[in-house]
Amino acid sequence: MYDIAAEHATAIGATIVLVVSLWLALRAFSALARRRVTWALSLVETYRATSGIRKLAGILMLVSGVIHLALIPSHEGITGVLFVIDGLGFIVLGAAAFVTSWWRRPAVLWLWATIVAYVIWIIAGWETPDQVGIACKLIELVALGLVLRLGPPGRRTRPRRLWRAVAFPTLVSVATIGIWIGGLAHPDSLHAHAGALLQPVAEVATPGQRDAAARLLGDTRASIARYRDPAAAIAAGFKPGPVSSADPLRHFVNPANAKAILDPSHPQALVYAQTNHGLRLIGAMYQMPRAGQWGPDPGGPLTQWHQHEGICFSPFGFEFSFETPFWTCPVGSTGVTTPPMLHVWIIDNGKEGPFAADLDKTVQKQLQGS
Amino acid sequence: MSITSPAISANTTASPSSAPEIASVLVVTQASLSLVAGLSAIPFGIVEPGFRVLSVVTILVAIAMFWLARNLRRQGRWARRWVTALEAISLAASLLLMVLPIGAVRGPVPVLVNLMMPAAVLWLLWTRSGRTAFRKPAPSDARGAA
Numbered sequence: 084m085y086d087i088a089a090e091h092a093t094a095i096g097a098t099i100v101l102v103v104s105l106w107l108a109l110r111a112f113s114a115l116a117r118r119r120v121t122w123a124l125s126l127v128e129t130y131r132a133t134s135g136i137r138k139l140a141g142i143l144m145l146v147s148g149v150i151h152l153a154l155i156p157s158h159e160g161i162t163g164v165l166f167v168i169d170g171l172g173f174i175v176l177g178a179a180a181f182v183t184s185w186w187r188r189p190a191v192l193w194l195w196a197t198i199v200a201y202v203i204w205i206i207a208g209w210e211t212p213d214q215v216g217i218a219c220k221l222i223e224l225v226a227l228g229l230v231l232r233l234g235p236p237g238r239r240t241r242p243r244r245l246w247r248a249v250a251f252p253t254l255v256s257v258a259t260i261g262i263w264i265g266g267l268a269h270p271d272s273l274h275a276h277a278g279a280l281l282q283p284v285a286e287v288a289t290p291g292q293r294d295a296a297a298r299l300l301g302d303t304r305a306s307i308a309r310y311r312d313p314a315a316a317i318a319a320g321f322k323p324g325p326v327s328s329a330d331p332l333r334h335f336v337n338p339a340n341a342k343a344i345l346d347p348s349h350p351q352a353l354v355y356a357q358t359n360h361g362l363r364l365i366g367a368m369y370q371m372p373r374a375g376q377w378g379p380d381p382g383g384p385l386t387q388w389h390q391h392e393g394i395c396f397s398p399f400g401f402e403f404s405f406e407t408p409f410w411t412c413p414v415g416s417t418g419v420t421t422p423p424m425l426h427v428w429i430i431d432n433g434k435e436g437p438f439a440a441d442l443d444k445t446v447q448k449q450l451q452g453s
Numbered sequence: 454m455s456i457t458s459p460a461i462s463a464n465t466t467a468s469p470s471s472a473p474e475i476a477s478v479l480v481v482t483q484a485s486l487s488l489v490a491g492l493s494a495i496p497f498g499i500v501e502p503g504f505r506v507l508s509v510v511t512i513l514v515a516i517a518m519f520w521l522a523r524n525l526r527r528q529g530r531w532a533r534r535w536v537t538a539l540e541a542i543s544l545a546a547s548l549l550l551m552v553l554p555i556g557a558v559r560g561p562v563p564v565l566v567n568l569m570m571p572a573a574v575l576w577l578l579w580t581r582s583g584r585t586a587f588r589k590p591a592p593s594d595a596r597g598a599a
Contacts, residue, residue: 085559085560086560087560087561095561134471135470135471135472135475135582136471136474136475136478137471139471139475214560214561214562215561217562218561218562218565221482221562221565221566222565224482225478225479225482228478228479228481228482229474229475229478232474232477232478232526248523251478251481251485252481252484252485252488252519255481255482255485255486255489256485256488256489259485259486259489260489263493373554374554374556374559375556392556395490395494396555397501397503397504397507399503399506399507400501400502400503402497402501402503402504403497403501404493404494404497404501404504405493405497406490407486407489407490407493408562409486409489409562409566410558410562410563410566410567411486411487411489411490411566412490413490413491413494413504413507413508413510413511414487414491414507414510414511414514415507415510415511416494416504416507417550417555417557418556418557418563419555419556419557420555420556420557420559421556
């Protein structure tokens with residue numbers, strides 16, 4: 084949901100090409116119009132006579148059409164066929180906005196149907212939401228908002244006025260929530276849970292990788308044993324993270340180890356659990372210097388790194404919530420993407436295992452009650 | 454002889470400047486997105502007291518943005534001032550976050566929502582046609598000032 088699917092990247096290039104081509108074409112037609120070339124004069128006059136709101140709606144529909152056409156090769160079956168119809172429809176309606184008077188109602192229907200269909204496809208799991216698809220929906224939502232503003236005033240009865248006021252915001256909100264629900268309900272194989280993207284790895288570990296993973300666990304356990312007492316960790320330069328009522332785990336981070344790469348003697352953080360008898364050391368966390376930079380995985384699928392994304396972080400109380408698919412967060416918080424991290428749990432982490440992104444829920448409950 | 458078609462003539466009967474209309478549509482879109490962000494933070498507010506406050510503030514800001522969008526469309530000068538202030542703060546904050554290594558702006562969606570939309574609203578309100586549209590005192594100014 085917060086990434087760009089590799090096969091969708093062509094749509095970004097196609098959009099840039101379209102916008103540049105339209106701009107160059109307009110410049111060329113203007114130059115020809117100045118030389119009194121009749122057809123160019125007619126085109127330029129048509130463009131100039133069109134109101135700004137209509138121009139923008141038309142251009143946004145053209146952009147959506149080109150995005151749909153550029154995505155045809157990566158969509159098979161009925162979805163691919165619908166992309167052809169949708170793309171051509173948007174191009175016809177986008178062009179019609181400049182030269183006809185009948186385009187408005189079909190455009191409203193086409194935009195509405197496309198947005199609703201996308202949400203249905205996402206919720207049904209027939210399409211995975213990514214930034215290109217979501218950006219395309221944003222373009223269509225803005226185009227729909229503009230086209231609706233071009234409507235005739237009509238009878239100004241109270242229900243009609245109320246409907247005109249709430250219809251568009253409702254559609255934006257429903258589309259956002261629909262994409263979100265679909266994205267969370269059908270995570271791909273690289274999403275452990277909402278907000279955690281896993282490193283792509285092979286499905287099965289080799290015997291060598293199993294040995295390497297066991298070695299990493301043993302080395303980490305031996306190295307951090309000296310920090311069982313949190314005071315020893317603080318004395319060694321680890322800084323206690325803030326206390327959060329929502330998270331019983333506390334990370335002690337050592338900025339001096341920021342540049343070390345998967346070094347058991349220099350882990351980036353120590354993880355303590357808040358128990359009834361104080362803090363208990365339960366693991367270490369390795370972290371890469373930059374987001375998107377996956378670390379070495381000696382254990383293959385056993386030591387899979389993960390990166391947190393789509394998180395809203397609030398510095399007021401060090402709290403977290405989720406970012407919407409349109410990358411919006413509550414006022415006073417900001418979206419963050421963390422550099423990849425790898426947890427090594429030195430306690431028995433149940434069925435999740437020693438390198439899981441999260442502590443096993445049952446283990447966590449046991450720790451909190453101990 | 455005019456080469457303009459009847460349909461084109463119909464286009465020219467639109468408002469002299471579309472800037473307030475386009476800006477109001479963009480602000481309504483932003484307000485709707487903020488509303489969802491605020492509502493979605495409510496469940497987190499159950500265990501995180503900070504988000505309890507932030508979600509309420511976000512919902513109030515979203516409601517205020519709907520109100521401002523309505524008055525932008527009516528070419529209220531006070532609405533233009535408030536929207537300019539809000540969008541400038543939003544754009545400045547996004548630009549600041551973009552230079553920080555926290556991955557706050559990464560890809561086309563955050564660029565469109567957090568950078569291009571506020572920049573487009575500011576441009577629409579301060580371009581020549583935008584300034585012209587707000588030059589005459591609108592009926593909503595009297596209400597807004599009151």
